[in-house]
Structures are given as structure tokens and as C-alpha cells.
Amino acid sequence: MSIPIPACRICRHTELLPVLSLGLMPPVNGFPADERETALEAKHPLAICQCPRCTHVQLTHMLDPREIFEHYLYFSSMSETVVRWGATLAERYRGEIELGSNDLVAELASNDGCVLKPFAAFSRIQGVEPARNIAKVANEGGVPTTAEFFNSTLAASLREEFGPARLILARNVVAHVPEVVDFVAGAGAWLADDGIFHVEVPYLKPMIEGLEFDTIYHEHLSYFSVTALDHLMRAAGLVLWDVEEIPIHGGSLIARAKRNGPARPSVAKWLAAETASGLNTMPRLAKFAADTAKLKQDLPKFLKDLKARGASMAAYGAAAKGVVLSNYCGLGSDIFEFVADRSPHKQGRRMPGTHVPIVPPEALLARRPDYTVVLAWNFFDEIAGQLAAYTTAGGKFITPVPFARIR
Numbered sequence: 198m199s200i201p202i203p204a205c206r207i208c209r210h211t212e213l214l215p216v217l218s219l220g221l222m223p224p225v226n227g228f229p230a231d232e233r234e235t236a237l238e239a240k241h242p243l244a245i246c247q248c249p250r251c252t253h254v255q256l257t258h259m260l261d262p263r264e265i266f267e268h269y270l271y272f273s274s275m276s277e278t279v280v281r282w283g284a285t286l287a288e289r290y291r292g293e294i295e296l297g298s299n300d301l302v303a304e305l306a307s308n309d310g311c312v313l314k315p316f317a318a319f320s321r322i323q324g325v326e327p328a329r330n331i332a333k334v335a336n337e338g339g340v341p342t343t344a345e346f347f348n349s350t351l352a353a354s355l356r357e358e359f360g361p362a363r364l365i366l367a368r369n370v371v372a373h374v375p376e377v378v379d380f381v382a383g384a385g386a387w388l389a390d391d392g393i394f395h396v397e398v399p400y401l402k403p404m405i406e407g408l409e410f411d412t413i414y415h416e417h418l419s420y421f422s423v424t425a426l427d428h429l430m431r432a433a434g435l436v437l438w439d440v441e442e443i444p445i446h447g448g449s450l451i452a453r454a455k456r457n458g459p460a461r462p463s464v465a466k467w468l469a470a471e472t473a474s475g476l477n478t479m480p481r482l483a484k485f486a487a488d489t490a491k492l493k494q495d496l497p498k499f500l501k502d503l504k505a506r507g508a509s510m511a512a513y514g515a516a517a518k519g520v521v522l523s524n525y526c527g528l529g530s531d532i533f534e535f536v537a538d539r540s541p542h543k544q545g546r547r548m549p550g551t552h553v554p555i556v557p558p559e560a561l562l563a564r565r566p567d568y569t570v571v572l573a574w575n576f577f578d579e580i581a582g583q584l585a586a587y588t589t590a591g592g593k594f595i596t597p598v599p600f601a602r603i604r
């Protein structure tokens with residue numbers, strides 16, 4: 198079931214302006230296993246709008262989150278990049294805020310616990326993860342994890358049970374939360390007075406400038422600029438204290454908030470730079486929509502021309518963005534023989550919407566298609582490294598965004 202959002206998630210303004218529609222889209226984590234499941238697959242409107250009052254860019258419709266998150270197929274530890282990032286964050290905060298054995302480090306949407314785990318070497322850790330199957334894996338792997346949806350009510354009981362947190366991580370979850378102001382207020386309620394709320398979200402700017410329309414999917418409700426994050430933190434009673442950009446997911450922000458100010462000077466610089474760039478203006482967003490529509494024409498033509506010359510073709514990466522890109526651009530079995538993916542939970546199933554079979558990466562070596570379109574282009578370097586034997590054997594990669602390129 199999809200529900201039109203009645204008001205801006207941050208400021209509750211009700212007159213939201215349409216930006217871009219990607220048409221009807223199946224849930225990106227559906228992965229039907231057989232014909233019965235493909236027949237039952239539902240599609241829902243996927244479109245973004247902007248709030249003219251606080252500038253927040255957000256989905257026009259949402260799916261029932263309980264349908265999406267309680268049994269989720271993505272395990273963080275499948276990605277070496279995510280595992281390494283956990284170790285990087287642990288080293289960083291150990292030095293920056295001198296975490297000790299009495300200090301609590303918490304993570305919201307902690308997945309299988311691979312980011313939190315390195316913190317256990319010197320601090321107490323606590324995960325919160327609503328997908329029960331994944332929380333179970335985390336607990337079995339030694340990362341204590343509460344299997345609940347996080348909100349301000351749960352925050353109060355977590356603070357009661359575990360004490361205040363000196364660091365709360367929220368990596369790629371804030372953009373997925375419907376009641377986002379309550380969620381952030383909950384983090385504020387759990388934080389110690391000197392605590393840091395560390396938020397990672399995909400950044401609107403590279404999405405707009407890099408034509409990364411495939412970061413739009415049903416679970417991803419909010420598309421944050423620094424300006425909108427500043428509004429969000431204020432609405433939740435926190436201070437946006439520090440901002441930096443990192444090259445994860447095609448360009449993300451680390452936005453750090455505290456219970457009290459003052460903010461670091463960098464925050465004012467970020468806000469001024471966004472205003473000067475016109476990022477949050479409707480003319481810029483309208484150009485993004487027009488360029489996306491052009492890619493929808495150009496990419497399938499590019500791939501079909503290669504096929505017409507006799508090339509064989511597959512795809513790599515059954516992640517959300519691959520599902521969105523395949524469906525929006527109409528890249529089905531007439532173009533891809535198969536989609537390769539490392540996750541054993543997806544192998545043997547089919548891509549949502551296009552129903553192209555998903556197979557292990559070894560198939561690229563066994564069947565050696567002439568071209569492999571890397572749908573998970575945000576992990577291109579990692580994937581190209583893992584599949585060096587494919588290119589050595591003569592295979593070629595294609596990255597599809599912002600325009601098709603043979604690599």
C-alpha cells in the first residue's frame with residue numbers, strides 16, 4: 198500500500214511542489230523467488246517534491262514501513278567498504294572524544310552490527326535494528342541489538358536501561374524515517390550532555406549535479422541538503438554542530454548534532470554556499486528532472502546499439518539503485534541475460550519489476566558477457582577490483598550514470 202504524504206516531514210507545510218516522477222516502481226527489496234511471487238508484485242508511484250518553506254526535498258508517496266523493514270535482505274557486512282568504514286569511525290572517535298570503557302556508543306539501524314563492532318574494543322556498544330532477522334544475526338555475532346523501530350518513546354527506555362550515549366551513529370537511516378523529527382528528538386533524548394549525534398545521509402547536491410536519480414526509491418523518503426538538515430535539527434531541539442562531505446553512496450554528508458551550541462563556523466559556510474549555488478531552488482530541481490528524462494532515452498539506446506552489433510550483456514548489482522535504474526529505463530531480459538550479485542540472499546531470485554534472474558558473480562567468469570553494466574556504480578572501484586579476472590578475460594564494464602561510459 199502506498200500513501201501520499203500529507204505534509205512536509207520537517208516543517209509540516211502542506212503545499213508541496215512536484216519535482217520529478219519516476220513512474221510506477223516495485224518495492225526495491227521485493228526480489229520475487231518464483232512465478233507466483235512475480236504475479237503478486239505491486240508497483241507504486243515513485244516521485245519527489247519540494248517544500249517551499251524549509252526547502253526539504255522528499256518523496257510524494259510512502260510505503261507502509263512495516264512491509265519493508267521487518268524482513269530485509271541487505272546485510273552490511275556483505276560490503277567490505279562498510280566494514281572498513283566502521284573501523285575508521287571507531288579510530289576517529291576513540292581519539293576525538295576519548296571514548297573509554299564506561300562510555301556508551303549506540304547505533305540506530307545498526308544492521309548486522311559490523312560498524313558498531315570495532316567500538317567494542319574500548320567502549321560499551323548497543324545497536325537498534327528493526328529488521329528482526331538482521332538483529333538476530335547481530336546478537337548472535339556479539340553485538341547487543343534491540344529489535345525495535347527507534348523513536349522518542351523507545352529512546353527514553355534505552356536511556357533508562359543503558360544510560361546516556363556519548364556517541365549515537367545513524368548511518369543511512371535518517372533519510373528513511375517517516376517521523377523524522379521524532380526520530381532525531383529521540384537521539385537527542387538518549388545523548389549525554391556532551392554527546393554527539395553522528396548522521397550520515399546521501400547529499401542532495403551530488404544527486405542533483407551527478408544526475409543520481411537512482412538514489413530515489415521508496416524507502417528513501419528524504420533527500421537532504423545542509424539547509425534542510427539545519428531545519429530538521431532545530432525542529433528536533435538539537436543544534437547542527439558540524440558538517441562534512443564524504444565519498445560514500447556517490448556523495449554523502451556527515452552531519453553532527455549536539456544538544457547545545459555553539460555550532461562550528463563550518464556550518465554557516467555550508468549554508469551560505471548552498472544558498473549561493475542555487476541548489477535548493479526550483480529552477481535547479483526542474484533541470485535535474487529534465488536531464489533525468491533525457492538519460493531515460495539515451496541509456497537504453499546506447500545499450501541496444503551494442504546489442505544490435507552482436508554483443509552479449511549482463512548487469513552487476515541487485516541493490517536498490519539498480520532496481521530503480523532498470524525499471525525507470527526499461528532494462529529487462531531483452532538487454533540483460535542476468536544480474537550478478539554477491540548476496541546469497543538475492544541469488545536464485547529475480548530483479549523486482551524486470552524479473553531478470555539474479556546469479557552469483559562467478560557467472561560473469563563462467564558465461565563471460567561482452568559487457569557488464571555496473572548498476573551498483575557507487576561501488577565501482579570495489580567491484581572492478583573483485584572482478585579483475587573478468588576484465589583480464591576481455592569483458593568490459595559500463596557505468597550508466599550520469600551517462601553511459603565503457604570503462
Ligand SMILES: [Zn+2]
Binds near residue numbers: 206207250251
Ligand atoms: Zn518543510
